[in-house]
Amino acid sequence: MDYLLGDLRRTHYSSDISPEISGEEVLLMGWVHEIRDLGGIIFVIIRDRDGLIQVTAPSKKVDAEILADLRALRKESVVAIKGTAQEAGKAPNGVEIIPSKVKILNLANQPLPMDPTEKVKAEIDTRLNSRFLDLRKANVSAIFKIKANMLKTVRQYFDDNDIIEINTPKLVASATEGGTELFPITYFEKEAFLGQSPQLYKQMMMGAGFDKVFEIGQIFRAEEHDTLRHLNEAISIDMEASFKDDKDVMNILDGMITTVLQSTKENCAKELEILDYDLAAIPEGPFPEVKYDDAVDIVNSKGIDMEWGEDLSREAEKALGDTQEGFYFLTDWPTAIKPFYVVPYEDRPEISHAFDLMYKNLEISSGSTRMHDYDTLVAQMEQRNLNPDGFGAYLQAFKYGMPPHAGWGVGADRLAMVLTGVENIRETVLFPRDRHRLTP
């Protein structure tokens, strides 16, 4: 076995091969997608990151040795094929490669654990067990090309708006933020946890005078949920800005989502077509606002019981989502069901300057104006039975000059669901972590 490539280097991706380069010598590297041996002529379809290209070997034009090499191939083996591009009306895309050299770089075992050509569908569990093979499919890799473009666009948008990227720790000491369950871990002689959110760190960065920051990173939630829209490890796009309120950061979020929608349509037309998904049907911003008070009325008018002060049940989310075209803000939430750091309305303290961004019935983001006054913040913690002693390092930042600020966090994997039209969040994560799956 020869482990080295030697002089072999790819000259073209499949997408670079067109009738215009007819006559040129090319070197392809990729996977054997299909082999169709008709006896006197062999067709081998090679797949790379960009797509498919046909290698055609007619027995009259190609050496017997090459024909033998091609017959030795197995599906999904990795090969390097040198040859000449040739315009051919009968070939897919009007062009094919006449091979002059075939080198097997790695032979795939048979049978395969699933079929990457999708002649036979596989269930999500089978697919995730062999995710590396599943990801070879164009309609799966398209999701991650769209997601990559999404993250690139988000970073560009933040940069254009003078928002600084930060990185905060995911190994944390505090289990006292309340709300979600945390994953405990051993940290030398201490107990520690995996971070559920960069929230407290983002706010400390406001105290540090960074004005506008964002972070894209993993968050961990130890909830035993088992749905199409929850994972125990997810990517959060978090933003926090000083000298701004909820309405200001809603505008930033609205702008970000709209920019991402536009960018996806512009840069990922091929992927959207592979997914057969019409992103143009989703309205861009500015997104409408629905006040919580009104949402309760809407839900009740659909015949679903909901008391003022409750969070929306799944049924309520669906009923409300059915009344909306696409994205919308749900605003003015009851203070009691929002975190300790939100700012209540002065004239009506039972509701607060907190919002969610919804896409139909799916929560994409939540945010708020944050309480920056130390004494009030501590009082709000105590109202929720949280012990301020557990928040020492965080609270310190509020004692020595914390500016008014606001921010939000977006579930990146959920946003990717909207951009790709998939209904299971596992589809938007390379190697998802859910209640039952910790591998691969």
Add this chain to the structure above:
RNA sequence: GCCUUGGUGGUGUAGGGGCUAUCAUGUGGGCCUGUCGAGCCCGCGACUCGGGUUCAAAUCCCGGCCAAGGCGCCA
């Protein structure tokens, strides 16, 4: 965690007390010079585990494990 449904070749399925367990795809071999879900011929390959009922269980019953969908949980 709860509810519902399910677990049959590598993959996806049909069958639902008794014949050699169906079909597709795959895979191994053969034929074939324009395939593009190639075609044709031959072969290969399976009843989730444990217990029970029965002359007889893939099939019915009980339990476990696993999965899919729904709900709950989710500052």
